Structures are given as C-alpha cells and as structure tokens.
C-alpha cells in the first residue's frame with residue numbers, strides 16, 4: 244500500500260480521558276503505562292515558567308510515543324502530519340493528548356503559571372528528533 248493510501252497518522256492522535264477519583268478533599272488522577280496510555284512510560288518531563296507568547300516544540304519524533312497533560316493552566320498543541328494540522332486546547336489535568344511517532348508538534352498559547360507534563364515511551368535521544376520541517380516532510384514522503 245502506498246503511504247498516500249494509508250490512513251492518516253494524525254487520526255491515531257487523540258485526547259485520552261484519564262481516571263479521576265473525585266473527592267471533597269481534592270481529586271486524584273493516575274496514569275498506568277500500557278493501560279491508560281498505549282505505551283510503557285520510560286521518561287517524564289515538564290515545561291513550566293513558560294513566558295507569555297513563548298512557543299515550544301517545533302519538531303517530530305521518529306519513534307517516540309508521548310502523552311501531553313496540562314497539569315495546571317492551559318496551552319494549545321498543534322499536531323501536523325505534513326498534510327493536515329489539528330489544534331488541541333488542553334486545560335484539564337484528567338485529560339491527556341496522545342501523540343504517536345512521526346507527528347510534528349508546536350505548543351503555544353500558554354496561560355500564566357501553566358505546567359505541561361509529558362510522559363514518553365523512551366529516554367531522551369536527540370537522534371530520535373526531526374528538528375527541520377523540510378527534512379520531516381522528506382521523511383514523510385511528502386517532499387522529494
């Protein structure tokens with residue numbers, strides 16, 4: 244099957260509703276690797292103290308699976324498979340955005356005091372990144 248006939252990988256990315264234990268003392272959410280996210284969790288990182296107007300991301304991963312959660316405040320994630328883009332507004336700590344490999348992502352519109360937590364399927368590896376959009380399009384067989 245030619246890649247142009249395959250279902251768009253953007254459709255594999257989706258918002259996941261995480262378990263929420265509501266309690267008058269405060270709510271509790273938990274995430275188990277392989278159960279609530281479709282990968283085992285090998286790394287956690289978070290963005291915080293993001294200045295107003297800043298943009299993060301601007302890259303794709305070759306093999307990494309991720310779940311992005313707005314732990315506090317809100318921000319937008321724009322997912323792009325080279326053909327189509329979709330903007331998600333994340334503002335609930337019991338929702339996560341699953342991002343499969345080979346998706347270009349940009350994060351912007353961070354609210355003051357927001358915290359963006361990312362669960363990742365592997366350790367940090369710079370070789371897993373496409374940081375150049377033109378190279379990413381070549382890898383996606385969109386540009387020659």
Ligand code: TYD
Nearest residue numbers: 286287288290298299300301302366367368
């Ligand atoms: P980067 O992934 O470009 O940030 P973002 O996509 O969130 O805007 O990473 C920024 C810098 O931090 C870069 O020099 C690599 C480094 N880094 C690590 O050392 N370990 C990590 O787990 C991550 C995510 C980044």
